[in-house]
Amino acid sequence: MNIIKLFHQFISPRFVYWLSSVIIPYIFILALILIAFGLYQGIFIAPPDYLQGDAYRIIYIHVPAAYLSLLGYVILAVSSFLGFVWHIKIGYYAARSVAGIGAIFTVIALLTGAIWGKPMWGTYWQWTDPRMMSELFLLFLYLGYMALIVNITNIDQADRIGSILAMIGLINVPIIHYSVEWWSSIHQGPSIMREGGPSIAPEMLYPLLTSILGFTLLFIFLFLYRLNTMILLRESGARWLKEMIHE
Amino acid sequence: MSNYWLYVIVSYTISASILIIFVWISYLQRVRAWQELKKLKIKTGITPKINKYD
Numbered sequence: 001m002n003i004i005k006l007f008h009q010f011i012s013p014r015f016v017y018w019l020s021s022v023i024i025p026y027i028f029i030l031a032l033i034l035i036a037f038g039l040y041q042g043i044f045i046a047p048p049d050y051l052q053g054d055a056y057r058i059i060y061i062h063v064p065a066a067y068l069s070l071l072g073y074v075i076l077a078v079s080s081f082l083g084f085v086w087h088i089k090i091g092y093y094a095a096r097s098v099a100g101i102g103a104i105f106t107v108i109a110l111l112t113g114a115i116w117g118k119p120m121w122g123t124y125w126q127w128t129d130p131r132m133m134s135e136l137f138l139l140f141l142y143l144g145y146m147a148l149i150v151n152i153t154n155i156d157q158a159d160r161i162g163s164i165l166a167m168i169g170l171i172n173v174p175i176i177h178y179s180v181e182w183w184s185s186i187h188q189g190p191s192i193m194r195e196g197g198p199s200i201a202p203e204m205l206y207p208l209l210t211s212i213l214g215f216t217l218l219f220i221f222l223f224l225y226r227l228n229t230m231i232l233l234r235e236s237g238a239r240w241l242k243e244m245i246h247e
Numbered sequence: 248m249s250n251y252w253l254y255v256i257v258s259y260t261i262s263a264s265i266l267i268i269f270v271w272i273s274y275l276q277r278v279r280a281w282q283e284l285k286k287l288k289i290k291t292g293i294t295p296k297i298n299k300y301d
Contacts, residue, residue, distance in 0.1 A: 043255070055251035058258045065262070104269045111265075112258045119254050218266075226273055232280040245284055 011090050013231045014240045020224035027221045034214030041207035049204075058116040060208060063192075064215035066109040069138060070173050071219070072102025076145065077170040080163035092159040093234055095166060096149060097226040101219060103142035110135060121186055130179035131187040134172060141169040 009015055042060035049056040075098045082091030113132070114124040126132060145162050152158035175182075180189050191199045198205055235241050 039259075043259075053251045055254055057255045061259060061262045100269070104265060108262045108265055111261055115254050115258045115261075119251055222270070222273060225277070229273070229277040229280045232277070232284060236284055241284070 011088055013090055013093065013235050013238070016090055017228055017231045017235075020228050024221060024224050024228070027217050027224070031214050031217035031221055034210055034217060036214075038207050038209075038211030038214050042204075042211060046204045046207055047201075052120060055116065055119045056204075058112050059204075060211045061215075062109060062112040062116060063208060064212045065105045065112060066135070067212060068215060068219050069102055069106035069109050069135070070176060071216075072098050072105060073138060073141070073166075073170065073173055075223070076102060076142075076166045077173075080166035083159060084163040084167070089234075090231075092163070093230040094223075094227055095145075095159075095163065097230045098223055099142055099146050099149075101222045101226065103139060103146065105219070106135065106139045106142060110139065126186055129187060130183040130185050131176065134176040134179050138169075138172055138176060141165070141172060145169070 039060055043057050046057070048054050076095050079091045079094035079098065082088040083095060084091075110132075113135075117126075118124050145165050148165060149158045149162040152161060179185060180187050192205070192208070200208065232241070
């Protein structure tokens with residue numbers, strides 16, 4: 001019983017607002033330090049690739065952005081599930097907060113991938129490539145979700161209908177991940193999470209992992225920051241918030 | 248400097264610009280949310296302390 005009570009307190013907007021307000025500055029500073037270190041190592045210190053030369057250095061933004069575009073959608077779907085099935089308010093708030101961030105990282109992944117593709121593949125875009133098309137579809141899912149929730153006047157109805165779209169769209173995440181294995185693609189296969197360990201040289205891998213960690217923290221910062229804003233907007237009638245303003 | 252560096256520079260410039268604009272928009276949204284709450288404060292007035300923990 002106490003555990004259930006504790007869980008309810010933990011997911012209450014008041015507690016989430018308080019906790020995120022405390023940790024946001026530290027996460028932001030740590031994210032900036034790790035991103036700066038990872039990108040500096042990756043862009044200036046790591047050796048050029050034997051095949052791609054210096055063009056491969058786009059990897060230090062492209063891979064974190066692509067991974068976070070997927071993570072964002074998983075958070076969107078799981079939060080929507082919590083809201084839709086168990087009527088947990090913070091689930092809907094989290095879903096609304098993460099959608100924009102996921103969309104931004106998807107755009108970055110698509111743009112940097114296209115720019116990287118030009119010198120390596122001779123083209124910015126390949127309409128028949130499964131990885132590119134499924135990632136583009138991910139962007140449409142994010143945009144569709146956002147368009148849906150802002151265009152339905154009844155906010156509760158918007159949350160519920162948006163959640164259904166978010167949960168159905170989750171099917172696209174494994175498709176993106178395994179697309180390069182399931183179908184013929186000009187995109188390379190997995191080089192970090194693969195059988196037999198990463199295929200990247202350590203001096204290139206460690207800056208990449210640092211960069212991934214840094215951008216993940218930036219993602220968490222943005223998520224909590226926007227979640228805080230969402231709580232302010234949606235809980236404006238709550239007594240705890242009124243009391244906080246008056247203090 | 249090889250021609251490849253141009254692609255690298257363009258990638259990072261675009262990505263950084265997008266992220267900075269997004270962080271700025273998030274900040275503005277937060278400021279706006281606070282302004283809305285301040286308006287609410289003017290409308291509702293101060294909540295009596297006696298009701299704080301009821």
